[in-house]
Amino acid sequence: MRKPTARQIEALSAVAAGRVQWGNAYPDMARRGHTGPLVFLIDGHSVYGGQHATYSRLAELGWIVERTDLLPLKTVPARTRISHTITGSEKVIELPEHSAPADDGWRAKVELTDAGQAALHRATGQTTTSTTPAIERP
Numbered sequence: 137m138r139k140p141t142a143r144q145i146e147a148l149s150a151v152a153a154g155r156v157q158w159g160n161a162y163p164d165m166a167r168r169g170h171t172g173p174l175v176f177l178i179d180g181h182s183v184y185g186g187q188h189a190t191y192s193r194l195a196e197l198g199w200i201v202e203r204t205d206l207l208p209l210k211t212v213p214a215r216t217r218i219s220h221t222i223t224g225s226e227k228v229i230e231l232p233e234h235s236a237p238a239d240d241g242w243r244a245k246v247e248l249t250d251a252g253q254a255a256l257h258r259a260t261g262q263t264t265t266s267t268t269p270a271i272e273r274p
């Protein structure tokens with residue numbers, strides 16, 4: 137297993153402290169129907185600059201996991217949408233019934249995996265008390 141960088145150690149420590157979430161940076165705006173990109177948040181604020189890449193890399197390595205499986209869900213009914221291209225042609229899109237988070241401005245907890253806890257412990261000697269069961273990523 138590779139050794140984490142200084143920025144990764146800092147990020148793993150923030151996750152271990154329970155300060156990191158993943159979801160909508162502007163939940164009130166999302167609840168009004170205006171969606172934005174999903175981002176990592178520290179203490180409720182979007183991470184800055186290269187921190188996005190750091191947290192994304194930790195997720196790729198399997199050291200952290202976004203716990204979207206813990207969010208309450210609602211059923212969204214099937215609907216038909218019409219998409220228009222720049223040339224004026226129309227395309228009908230059928231959206232099937234599906235489940236989605238109950239709150240449109242959702243934010244999910246981010247937790248360390250066993251591999252992340254091991255990497256943090258090797259790098260700093262810091263131990264964490266919480267354990268996260270292995271979750272398969274899609």
